[in-house]
Amino acid sequence: MNLTPAQLRFLADRAGALADEVRALCDGVAADAPERDPLAAALQAAAWFERGSEDLRRAAGDLDRLWAVRECGMPWGVCPEHGRTLSSTAGTSTCRVCGRTWDHDRLAKPCAEPVTWKVTDEAGTVTMMCDGHVLGARAVLRGATFTRLPAR
Ligand SMILES: [Zn+2]
Ligand SMILES: [Zn+2]
Known part of the structure; x- marks a missing residue:
């Protein structure tokens, strides 16, 4: 397009x-x-x-x-590279795959990663997501269309 x-x-x-x-x-x-x-x-x-x-x-x-580049806004955080692989303890979050840690509870806050994908589910509902959230969505959404947004 x-x-x-x-x-x-x-x-x-x-x-x-x-x-x-x-x-x-x-x-x-x-x-x-x-x-x-x-x-x-x-x-x-x-x-x-x-x-x-x-x-x-x-x-x-x-x-x-x-x-426009905007925040993902999904209601919980993810590892930007690995998706739903975070564990939170005592106010810190750690990715079980890469071991990256954040000094706040990422799972408890809306995702602030930049939107990079447009996901259209089978019913036609469009959701904008970051890289990490798309990983999880790919695993659970059957028949959805994933469109990478143009880089800017
Ligand atoms: Zn990770
Ligand atoms: Zn996200």
């Missing part, structure tokens, strides 16, 4: 320019000229172009937010 918010903004600009061009054409016609009535539909079209331009711009903004 070769889609970027910039492309949507480019199209939004073109739709906005079309609206301006239609209005400029119609404005050249005197208010009492007989052409005014047939041009009503053209002015309506200009309004639609303008509306389309706004919608395209909103889509670009939504895409920006979707792709």
